[in-house]
Amino acid sequence: MSQKLLLSANEAIARAAWRAGCSVAAAYPGTPSTEIMENIGKYKGEINCEWSVNEKVAMEVVIGASLAGVRALTAMKHVGLNVAMDPLMTFTNIGAIGGLVIVTADDPSMHSSQNEQDNRALAKFARCLLLEPSDSQEAYDMTLAAFELSEKYQVPAILRITTRTAHTSTLVDPGEGTRTVPPAIPYVKNPARNIPIPAFARGMRYKVEERTKALRALSEESPFNRAEPGTGDLGIVASGVAYQYVREVFPEVPVFKVGLSYPPPLDAIRAFAAPLKRLVVVEECDPVLADQIRAAGIPVLETATELHMMELNPTRLAALRAELLGTPAPAAAEPEAGIPPRPPVLCAGCSHRGPFYVLGKLKATVTGDIGCYTLGLSPPLSAMDTTVCMGAAIGNAIGMKKANLPNPRLAAVMGDSTFFHSGMTGLLDAVYNKTPITLLVLDNRITAMTGHQPNPGSGRTILGIDSPAVRIADIAKAFGVPRIHEVDPYDLATLENTLKECLESGETSLVVVRGPCVLNEKIGGQRISVVDAEKCRACGACFRLGCPAIVRGETAPDGKRTKSAIDPQACIGCTLCNQVCPFGAITTKNLR
Template sequence: AGVHLAAAYPGTPSTEILEELSRFPHVYCEWSTNEKVAVDVAVGAAYAGRRALAAMKHVGLNVAADSFFYASFTGAEAGLVIVSADDPGMHSSQNEQDNRRFAQFARVPCLEPSDSQECKDFAVAAFDVSETFDTPVLLRTTTRTNHSSTPVELGERTDVAPRRKKFPRDPAKYVMIPANARARHPLVEQRVLDLAAWAETTPLNRIEWRDRSVGIVTAGIAYQYAREVLPAASVLKLGMVYPVPEQLIRAFAAGVERLIVLEELDPVLEQEIRLLGIACEGKSIFPLCGELDPTVVRSAAAAAGLAVDRSPVTAAALDLPELPARPPVLCAGCPHRGVFQLLSKKKAAVSGDIGCYTLGLLPPLSAIHSCGCMGAGIGVAHGAGKAGIGERMVAVIGDSTFYHTGMPALA
């Protein structure tokens, strides 16, 4: 894709993206202080005419939201792609928010690959879309896509010439004072309409006609589950999940007897289809919470009377003795151990933070009583202290989190 710069903040399941990119000599890579800084760094490079990428886990986009939104209004001089690695099932996260909502909120196109090959291909497409429509592009992946391995045909790197020699002097476009922002907003709304028209014909969206008694609208990793569990069904695979192709959806819906939406987490596509006045089923069949997998999809589909590939299998009951729990623990020699041991002994009220030291929550230390998001611990301790509860609060935070979002609460 000719990327010149990539910036990120580590967080499962996105960490490996920058680790792998750093192996390419033509790409400048950096771990940024937090996700907002990563997006700002990428925006700066894109303003300067170089293709740039910022990567983060889903909750990182919360931290970067201000930058994400202003970049939607300004556009850039070169391709700008933001990778959001969502975590259905919360394998390593405090929530399982669906960041397709962020794309709708910021009026930014969103692409969602379904396997490793598409991750590569859609990244290339995302930069082309970004430059064609003067917009950031959100590339949404999920844990299962990020942590799976499938054959990928890489091809040769395409060197993209810088689109500028100097930083642009265009205040009306890049200085978001209210007067300029008001002028930019109608352009953003027109861009959404232009993207929706483009979505009708892009090969990123495609119909696969099979048995027309059932039609599945799906995207991302859920497409793989649809093909495995419902192999006879017709499928509308959406590679661009925002904005959606209205006419393509209408044509597909008209060609099937029963329209079903299979998507992970929020009913984003289901709601878009219902807003078109098209009847469909989705979360009435498949779960709203948690990560999907073939077993979950198969059981839900069979219960809804759909023709699945095989009957759901009940796991065999094994007559085994109860095994002791083996939860993760702090590393031997970790300096947090002694701190947590003392705090536990003193029965102190402790507000914690995001990091491996959150394991101080578990026995035998049992020394953390709140943990919400990166950098929250100090602010929570301060607020509780000012509430007049009559006991002193202790905040615990790691070094990376301290620089990430911990310092503002101390200012």
């Protein structure tokens, strides 16, 4: 008998990919998808995997592998699929050869994202097979099935997980047997199949419609789609983790569980709905299934309870139950008042703090980007004006400059991984069009926010091999950026002088701020900063750094203000506070 395992859906997908004989995997990190590739990396002897520079490249890599006849998987967060849509929208017409599985990890409620988007709509848009697991066992089973079906129907298969399934561990029976790699499908040069010039592309377009028709028939028969009997005249169609909430809150109600959700099993749902008076669809987030069911002429009730924004949960479904069945929802207790919030902050000693402090001091307008450094928006630093998507900082700054933004001090800020992901093209655009913006790359040589994955600046890969640590200043030099500086993030005076010079130069400028991630390189324990309470005048200058190690100390003689103190457990001795103290009250103490 096989042993049950406690796995998150991310871990289950990685294990199923290994079991299914997946040979190539490529991904770019993004919460909540990151652990899929981190776990695939454990099979690096068997699965040839990579952290790609962005999701578009990752998608192109797995497409190449599929065309070469082997099974391949890519995984990304929901917004990552936006980046990868260009290759996908054409490859879906060309069609998979080796099984191709695309995992999209959506983030309802935006636990760690800039938007809430339902990528099931993109699966329908791209006419891909779509599977929606509701727990880790299904994530495992559906990944196995996705490889088979992708190969059989020559269709890219999309597995849509959400933050809740991705990061919930449930019991998984991995079944008997071990990794089985199907023989590679022999590669045949076939331009009519693989090159979508218009003459060939039109034929592909017709073939896709045939394929979708075949997938509709498959969906009607799929074991992932099933009616579960119950009592009463209300029935619920549910998909993904929402199915689990429905089963908990509506235990007696007939439920149609949709697991293979594009194309949806409309005939089976029609048969399920026939004896019922009311049909409700519970899905996270957009009414993707509900709209298709309605379009098929099956009436779906519009509920007064809001279900299409933010993550669902049993408490919200209890409100739905109250609306539909009159069962009173349990009264919720009021949270205790006056508990101070505890938001995420830049770590003590973070190499991003100095640049934001200086940008704030220079009153620069700052177009920002996606990463830990987005926390530069928080008070007291408050040094970020905009954030849109990966790499947008540069294009946004170019646009503001062209629009003659009154503030001449305009800076774009992004991290090293974001620069490699989609900042390079923006910088080239600025150089080419001679747009005088200043770009700061906060280079900590790692993709930090998602948990320290290596990138082209790190000097190593997920396979554990050394690779050239690409220097961002060298790229800029090759681009012809007229002004390039590399600066220490802990030298505030040089940072300020350099930035001032660049912001006022009238030229495209790059400032690479090079300092390690203190979490990743476990910096600390060597030295700390200490406050001399005799010299501290409680002016509050050091508090404007927003460092979590700087705390309130003794009360000042005026009885109102408090002097500063430093938490020796949190401080790593970065010396920024020493530099901003106007009274020389903060000094460094060596611990060893």
